[in-house]
Amino acid sequence: MRDHEHWMWQALEIARDNPRSPFGTVIVHAPSQSVLASGCNHTQDSPIWHGEMDALSTLDRETPFAECVLYTTAEPCTMCQGAILLAGIPLVVYGSSIPFLQSIGWEQIDLRAAALAALSRQGCQLVGGVLEAECDARFRQARELRAQEEQGPGPRPGVPGPAR
Numbered sequence: 001m002r003d004h005e006h007w008m009w010q011a012l013e014i015a016r017d018n019p020r021s022p023f024g025t026v027i028v029h030a031p032s033q034s035v036l037a038s039g040c041n042h043t044q045d046s047p048i049w050h051g052e053m054d055a056l057s058t059l060d061r062e063t064p065f066a067e068c069v070l071y072t073t074a075e076p077c078t079m080c081q082g083a084i085l086l087a088g089i090p091l092v093v094y095g096s097s098i099p100f101l102q103s104i105g106w107e108q109i110d111l112r113a114a115a116l117a118a119l120s121r122q123g124c125q126l127v128g129g130v131l132e133a134e135c136d137a138r139f140r141q142a143r144e145l146r147a148q149e150e151q152g153p154g155p156r157p158g159v160p161g162p163a164r
């Protein structure tokens, strides 16, 4: 059995596809230790295209979801955790937490994944903090990248400010 960190490294690798939103997901079939699906955030194209949704949308009803573990670089949001519960995946392993993402200015619905899972009949175990420092660093880099983009080339000298 490979450990959680092995698969989290894979999720981090997939997250490289979108440095501005480094949310990467790997869905592993635990008994065979094989990757059934992977996904990355594509919210530049659709607001619901999160990494978890990207991975889940490639799987069909025949998937043995009850034998799967979902690895994701950040704690699933309510939409994704809801989809995970509907699929029946019993274990989610994540790196960065929702409170961490909020602390660096990332817009997040203020409900923890475990709190949502507790409202469902079948439930879902959540294990956080796996490769947390690596995941946190990736999200910090993404914030800096976005800040640089929003800032643009900076103020131009000699250009007058707004009229007073």
Ligand SMILES: [Zn+2]
Pocket (backbone or CB within 6 Å): 050, 051, 052, 076, 077, 078, 079, 080, 081
């Ligand atoms: Zn999500």
